Amino acid sequence: MAMTLRIDDELERALAALAEAEGTSRQEIVRRAVLERHARSGHAARVQESSARLVEQWGDVLHRLGTA
Numbered sequence: 001m002a003m004t005l006r007i008d009d010e011l012e013r014a015l016a017a018l019a020e021a022e023g024t025s026r027q028e029i030v031r032r033a034v035l036e037r038h039a040r041s042g043h044a045a046r047v048q049e050s051s052a053r054l055v056e057q058w059g060d061v062l063h064r065l066g067t068a
Helices: 009-022 026-067
Strands: none
Touching: 009 026
Protein backbone atom coordinates (compact mmCIF):
# COMPACT_ATOMS: atom_id res chain seq x y z
CA MET A 1 0.00 0.00 0.00
CA ALA A 2 1.40 3.39 -0.97
CA MET A 3 1.36 6.46 1.25
CA THR A 4 2.66 9.98 0.85
CA LEU A 5 4.38 11.42 3.90
CA ARG A 6 5.00 15.16 4.05
CA ILE A 7 8.01 16.07 6.16
CA ASP A 8 9.84 19.25 7.08
CA ASP A 9 13.54 19.98 6.61
CA GLU A 10 14.46 18.91 10.14
CA LEU A 11 12.85 15.50 9.73
CA GLU A 12 14.39 15.09 6.28
CA ARG A 13 17.88 15.69 7.70
CA ALA A 14 17.24 13.28 10.58
CA LEU A 15 15.89 10.58 8.26
CA ALA A 16 18.78 10.96 5.85
CA ALA A 17 21.34 10.78 8.67
CA LEU A 18 19.73 7.69 10.22
CA ALA A 19 19.36 5.96 6.88
CA GLU A 20 23.00 6.52 6.03
CA ALA A 21 24.22 5.51 9.49
CA GLU A 22 22.17 2.31 9.43
CA GLY A 23 22.70 1.57 5.74
CA THR A 24 18.98 1.39 5.03
CA SER A 25 16.26 3.43 3.35
CA ARG A 26 14.37 6.37 4.83
CA GLN A 27 11.21 4.30 4.35
CA GLU A 28 12.65 1.54 6.54
CA ILE A 29 13.58 4.06 9.24
CA VAL A 30 9.98 5.34 9.34
CA ARG A 31 8.61 1.78 9.26
CA ARG A 32 10.76 0.73 12.23
CA ALA A 33 9.86 3.86 14.19
CA VAL A 34 6.13 3.26 13.77
CA LEU A 35 6.39 -0.42 14.69
CA GLU A 36 8.54 0.34 17.75
CA ARG A 37 6.07 3.00 18.91
CA HIS A 38 3.20 0.56 18.44
CA ALA A 39 5.00 -2.12 20.45
CA ARG A 40 5.77 0.33 23.28
CA SER A 41 2.18 1.54 23.46
CA GLY A 42 0.94 -2.04 23.70
CA HIS A 43 3.45 -2.75 26.45
CA ALA A 44 2.36 0.35 28.40
CA ALA A 45 -1.28 -0.76 28.21
CA ARG A 46 -0.40 -4.25 29.48
CA VAL A 47 1.59 -2.79 32.37
CA GLN A 48 -1.28 -0.48 33.28
CA GLU A 49 -3.80 -3.34 33.22
CA SER A 50 -1.52 -5.52 35.32
CA SER A 51 -0.95 -2.73 37.82
CA ALA A 52 -4.67 -2.15 38.16
CA ARG A 53 -5.24 -5.85 38.89
CA LEU A 54 -2.47 -5.89 41.49
CA VAL A 55 -3.76 -2.76 43.21
CA GLU A 56 -7.22 -4.30 43.31
CA GLN A 57 -5.82 -7.49 44.82
CA TRP A 58 -3.23 -5.99 47.16
CA GLY A 59 -4.44 -2.40 47.63
CA ASP A 60 -5.34 -2.82 51.29
CA VAL A 61 -1.92 -4.34 52.09
CA LEU A 62 -0.13 -1.58 50.18
CA HIS A 63 -2.15 1.05 52.04
CA ARG A 64 -1.31 -0.49 55.41
CA LEU A 65 2.38 -0.67 54.49
CA GLY A 66 2.32 2.95 53.41
CA THR A 67 0.82 4.11 56.71
CA ALA A 68 2.90 1.90 59.01
